[in-house]
Amino acid sequence: MFDRSELTDDVEAVRNAHAPEALVLDTAADFETIPPAAAEDLGLFVDSLDPATYPSEWLPHDAPSALVAYAGSDFTVGMPGDGTVVWTRQTTPPVVLVKKRADGTPTEFLDFLLSEAFVQLGTGAPEHFLPFFESQYRDLDEAVPLGPAAVYQIAAALYDAWLGIQTREAFAAWEGIRPRLFDAWIDAGDRLEGRLSGLPREVARGQTSFAAATEYACSAIKHRLDLPAPFAALDTQAFVEYGPEYGVRWAQKTFEKLEADADSTESV
Template identity: 60%
Template sequence: MFSERDLSADLAAVRDEHAPDALVLDCARDFETLPAAQAEDLALVTDAFDPRSYPDEWLPADAPELLHRYASDELTVGAPGDGGVAWTRQTEPPVVLVKPRLEGSPEPFVDFLVAEALVQVGLDRPEHFLGFFGERYPDLAAAAEGRLDGTGTYQLAAALYDAYLGLHTREVFAGWADDHPDLFDAWVDAGERLEPRLADLSTELARGETGFGDAAELACAAIKHGQEPPTPFGALDTEAYREYGADYAVEWAEKTFDRLD
């Protein structure tokens, strides 16, 4: 199921700097959330498991089943929206998993995704938004009540956490211009590819042509790529969000949905 991935010199340097103990593994099968049996196969390539679990009271009544699974004491790796690379610190050492869906993708793009995961592993931040929001997650759901169902709130929370991580990682990416120019160029290119989709996003959101969760995903991706997010997401591209985290995100959601009513 898993085999160690050969790393370019740039990726090896990024790993040494940010997550020196991490294993980077190619996966034989694609996944959104790693099936339990395959997750257990990680025991063959790691030394120990340390599954995370979270209190039931953090979960709203309409939380998706996947979120209940993630909150349990079952080893749960990966989530919808992770894309072609997932990572976890629930193993010793941590692992970065490269999915087969990336086969045929441009090498610089794949290398950037792996590098991004290595930087995130090294941040010592929660690997899932539930660990980020914690006891404030029901407050986020309450702020979105009437506009988003449980799945929509999940999508919004994932996007908000993506933006929060981006506020911490983009300085690293921006600093790669000289030392790792190929990785830097891939980061810039990914951001530039978002620009056409961002241009009319506020209008599409106001007209109901784009759902709030989808808009949040795009806008929050812009933040981590150093692009300016459109209204009403600009308030997330701030030092205040970086500093205050989940409390700030919940307050932003409350104010934003109040204005939309």
């Protein structure tokens, strides 16, 4: 299931700077969540396994089954929406996993994703939105008048934004030092930028769901791109400082305004 991955010199330098203890492993299959039995094979490469569990009280009654399983006692690595590169601290030392689908990923972008994982590990941030929001995930669920899958998607996006604010300065510092990785970061942002300004219009016309628009906008924060309202309010140091409380309040205010705007339109 797992094999040690070879790193280029510049990616190895990022690892040494931010997460020198981290192991990097290629996986033989693609996955959203690695089955517990397969995940335990990580024990062949690490000193110890420490599966995380979270209180069921953090979850609303209709939470997606994948999130319920993640909070439970089974050793769970990876979740839907995690992307091509996944990291976990449920092992000692921590592990960065490269999914099988990385085989089709351009080398420069994959190396950026690996480097991003090391920078994220170095922040000490929780590895998933559930231990980020903790019990306030229920508050987010109450603030978002959408189904459980949409709440999940918005929570993951908000966590991504919160983490992106903290990591983007490290990416920017690569200019002139690690030019290949810096250019990959810039290029990834350029690919997002063209659609950002039109997101509110897409949502208003029903062309894009609010949850998908939130995911797209939040993914742009780590690239230091200008966001349209209401997503621009997330790009602030106050979000880093207040974390889940800020994210929940943003959701409350955003949906209150969306509801008020809809009522105003209907009354015309």
